[in-house]
């Protein structure tokens with residue numbers, strides 16, 4: 001997959017852009033002023049593979065907690081600031097490795113300029129986070145939105161998002177500041193795609209991608225996957241945040257699943273389970289077996305020393321091993337029984353009730369070889 005060529009920006013020790021691996025980030029949902037709770041969540045996120053963490057900084061108490069959070073986070077900390085440029089300046093001076101501001105609500109050009117000066121002093125980048133929900137008034141395409149058809153609405157909003165980003169890039173570059181990452185987000189997948197595509201035509205700053213406010217559960221995951229995968233398949237995106245109404249650790253898990261499904265990144269221990277949808281040929285309880293295999297292997301997936309593993313759980317021996325040839329190991333069902341196969345070749349046949357334990361034993365054996 002050909003990736004867009006961009007400038008290199010570093011968030012702490014994590015390189016973003018210029019062909020570096022697409023980094024995965026998330027955002028805490030604890031009170032940032034509660035450093036202990038925030039660090040506990042960051043620790044959980046780190047175990048899941050999160051590489052950059054963003055914390056909301058809504059008040060002075062949050063700023064005061066930043067030094068302790070930064071010291072304990074073991075990954076770069078990005079301060080997320082809205083409305084108050086004094087908080088942005090204080091967070092930068094507290095030692096965060098990047099700021100995320102929405103210049104549209106930070107209070108005008110002079111205030112943005114003051115924030116930029118402190119970021120340059122501190123040697124940290126700024127992410128310009130443009131969001132369809134908080135566009136500057138003069139850029140909101142409201143009249144057109146009321147009149148236009150759906151396609152025109154998307155284009156107008158995408159253009160407005162890019163215009164907002166361009167305006168704020170100009171503020172920053174006027175101060176000779178180039179350490180910029182940009183995000184253009186909408187809760188509409190198509191608006192987000194169009195905005196990022198348009199932006200990439202005119203700028204080479206790295207892109208932070210995601211679908212904002214994607215929602216909860218399956219619909220949030222699908223919406224995020226559709227949008228993020230479509231962007232990545234066009235070579236757009238240098239760092240990813242999946243936004244879900246869910247525990248933040250799920251955002252990281254979903255982000256890895258999206259990157260792994262596109263062959264872009266797999267985390268150590270990454271587990272991919274290929275399982276067939278079942279059909280009239282299926283003669284074993286494949287749904288139960290797939291669930292048990294996943295449960296049994298999830299612990300392994302969180303082990304940073306484990307190698308990536310692709311396991312196939314297929315309903316029949318006629319098509320199973322062939323369809324799952326790219327799996328490392330797998331099961332193919334038969335009549336109340338099944339075979340264990342490795343790299344597409346049958347290893348042994350076992351009764352249905354022994355399939356999961358035989359598969360796990362074969363995985364252990366394979367990893368000891």
Ligand code: SF4
Nearest residue numbers: 276278279282315316
């Ligand atoms: S692998 Fe076999 S059981 Fe599963 S969907 Fe394909 S043909 Fe049907």
